[in-house]
Amino acid sequence: MDIIIDIVNTRDPFEKEFHQAVTEVAKSVKPVLDKNPEYRHAGIVERMIEPERMIQFRIPWVDDRGIVRVNRGFRIQMNSAIGPYKGGLRFHPSVNLSIMKFLAFEQTFKNALTTLPIGGGKGGSDFDPKGKSDNEVMRFCQSFMSELFRHIGPDTDIPAGDIGVGAREIGYLFGMCKKLKNEFTSVLTGKSLNWGGSLIRPEATGYGAVFFAKEMLATRKESITGKVCLVSGSGNVAQYTVEKLNQMGAKVVVLSDTSGYIYDEKGIDEAKLQYVMYLKNVKRGRIKEYAQKYPESVYTARNAGSGHNPLWNHKADCAFPSATQNEINAKDAQNLINNGVYVVSEGANMPTTPEGVDIFLDNKILYAPGKAANAGGVAVSGLEMSQNAMKIKWPREEVETKLMAIMKSIHEACLSASQEYGTPGNYVNGANIAGFIKVADAMMDQGVV
Known part of the structure; x- marks a missing residue:
């Protein structure tokens, strides 16, 4: 290679x-x-x-x-x-x-x-x-x-x-x-509901990342209920990751944007999340305003030259990086391990550097790369395409059930591929191998084009 x-x-x-x-x-x-x-x-x-x-x-x-x-x-x-x-x-x-x-x-x-x-x-x-x-x-x-x-x-x-x-x-x-x-x-997905959009589409990426974490925890006979979680970002993916974690009984204590992050030890409950959604989606404000409204929380400004992100240096069980690529470097990954995090489910695309990935894999934590964990968004986009083609709209419960089934199937495919090729539980290898084989076989069938 x-x-x-x-x-x-x-x-x-x-x-x-x-x-x-x-x-x-x-x-x-x-x-x-x-x-x-x-x-x-x-x-x-x-x-x-x-x-x-x-x-x-x-x-x-x-x-x-x-x-x-x-x-x-x-x-x-x-x-x-x-x-x-x-x-x-x-x-x-x-x-x-x-x-x-x-x-x-x-x-x-x-x-x-x-x-x-x-x-x-x-x-x-x-x-x-x-x-x-x-x-x-x-x-x-x-x-x-x-x-x-x-x-x-x-x-x-x-x-x-x-x-x-x-x-x-x-x-x-x-x-x-x-x-x-x-x-x-x-020709586009993510449309508004009244002209062809699908229910659950805005929520899908965040929900999917939580569903994948749930499946990983189930391999150790554990539940996400009661887990303390770190979520980066405060946009669409982060918001609905927090929503689903709250619904499943977990507690989220951090959110961020490009200016910095807030730490709320009491947890970002449903009422606080609704404020975040108003702040980011309607007012288009900055996350520091959260700390002004909820003084029990602490806001930390971003220091790009520090070599690490202090957001990842808090006691927790699970982390859901949901902002952007390469937001977790080796020092951040080690901080997560040192603070007890043993589940990482990536809501963003490639948010962990190669050195950080190596640390997660070396410590044998439950680590799901973005190409598997954040596939919920494109999955429901595909479901939106199906609904548009059939000129129908499925109810919310049906779309969420289909999303859960897809994320469960992705988890099974990754786990199976990792076992078949000698690295059981390595979801990085499993996701890459399972996806690669499907695409490679289709390319073989279609000739050199």
Whole structure:
């Protein structure tokens, strides 16, 4: 597998996030390639690491002062072996080609694990919705979609939301796409309920991460009830992770945003969570305002130069990193272990550095990588597509039951693959192997394309 890693390093020398994602998968699937040499002969890995299509485009838009702004847009159509491309759109200043490719690569295996017929893709822009008016966001989304619309469709590529792209942005994007295509199709998921969205879709990623943690704990005959939990972030994924943990009898004591984090020893109960949802979704404020409303909590400002995140240095049983990639480094991982955390279920994509992952695996904790634990979001996006195709809407209980079944199936697939290839309980290897085999077999069936 060193050859594959050398290819990526040579061809894409500055794409560190993409290198990180490829290296992790390459190490996991080496035993699979040794056992199945036909994959090597067919160049499966070499084809998997090269996107089927990369689209980059200019996004000009006009702000409220009448000044023309220009951002970059991306759509990476990574792999369509098992279905049309599927993956979110991210609007955030950190967006670049490397991050888009890493996310699309991860999405390919994540989608394969869901058992749904969807391939992998990802997209977005370096546009920052924070601090922008609704009209500015609308004008940007309309300009973004005026290029993207020609590359997507219900049987080609079905984007969804991600960081910075919520119900507001999906609405503006869908409206422009509908106008340009002159048709009302399920070309986006994450839509509002009154025009084609699915119940449980906003909650799905957070709920799914909790359901996966529940399945891991069950292997040790334990329950999530009574567990103290650390949750990073305060956006959609974090909010609904907290909601489901509260419903299952756990206690969450931290939340964060880019400015810092709050620690509430008494727990972020339902009433406090409703305030967080108002603060972040309506007021679009900062998490430090939580500490102003609830003075029993403590706010700590972010110190980017400290080399670690103190959020992860509190006594707890479980951690749900739900903010962004590489938010847990080796020091953070060791702090989690030292503070008694033995369950980590990733709500974000690749939130742990390779060194941090090694610490989790060396300590044999219950560690679920994002491509398995946060697959609930894309799973319910797939269910939304099914409902749209059949022109029906399932009740909330039915969608949540289907989501629970999908997360249970993903857990079983990861556990089974880890056992078959000699690393029982290693969910990193299990997720990579199970996803890889499904995609590889489909590529073998379809020939060299």
